[in-house]
Amino acid sequence: MSQSREESATDPVNPADVRYAAMNLLARREHSQRELIDKLGRRFPDRDLVAHEIARLADENLQSDTRFAESFVRQRISRGYGPLRLRQEMGQRGISESALETALSAVDADWFSLAEQVYEKKFGAVAPRDLAEKAKRARFMSYRGFVRDHFGHLIEGD
Template sequence: MDEREGQFDEAVEAAYAQALKLLVRREHSRRELARKLVERDHPRPAADAALDRLEAEGAQSDQRFAEEYARARFAKGYGPRRVEAELREHGIGPEGMAHAALERGEERSLAAAQLAKRFGDAPPADARERAKRTRYLQQRGFDPEVCARLLRDAGNPEEEAGF
């Protein structure tokens, strides 16, 4: 082994150790870890090699990151559209998104809970109030169809079961 290979192996080990320290605190996506390693002056090839090793060992998983991240964001009251956009920013592809999805009924329940938390249980008084509530839900990442149906059914509890 020549000197250059030894230096590369040392760089990989240093990047690997740094990445493990980051992963101990919380899950990270591969893109996020790569960015943080490069910011900490680890050469890109060494960082990539370290991330390949972590992935092969099961210490880093984009799927696990997506599931955990989505669960935390849903618990904070964000809708699936917003969570998907945030996951894309973290470098998660469509295969990871599938593990972080909500069922349609779950989305409606989450949206209803957010609406009640923010505005109480009273139905919207007029069209202006309905628009305000719709904007609120859509900004949190809920599907426009779910928002519209939820607000339309707000005054008709017998229709809610049909969603």
């Protein structure tokens, strides 16, 4: 006979169940500790137990914020995102500044070249018609996470 939702919410959580659920998530892709705690926290009511099990996985090197950061940076760069956007998204995922710096230095991206590729893919070789069009293009590039130094020459046509 199955238990009702109310009964199962009061049952103690088995640490093995938390670990199994975390391992299933990690088998699909790398996750940061914060992501795992947030995802598993929705399923398991004991957040302290969830955090403890995630810390155990990190101690066993089955979960690594550094590996997650490197994977995330490579993926986002391949999608045309710049350094500011990467910093923002990594912060939302609980990645430390040092792990982010390590991941960025491992990738060694050429932000100017990437900005040019993103710009040309979106806007082509056609010069902006007017000031409003320049502003639109600048907003797009900023949204993508590039600083004006990376793309300003593309908009101005220098």
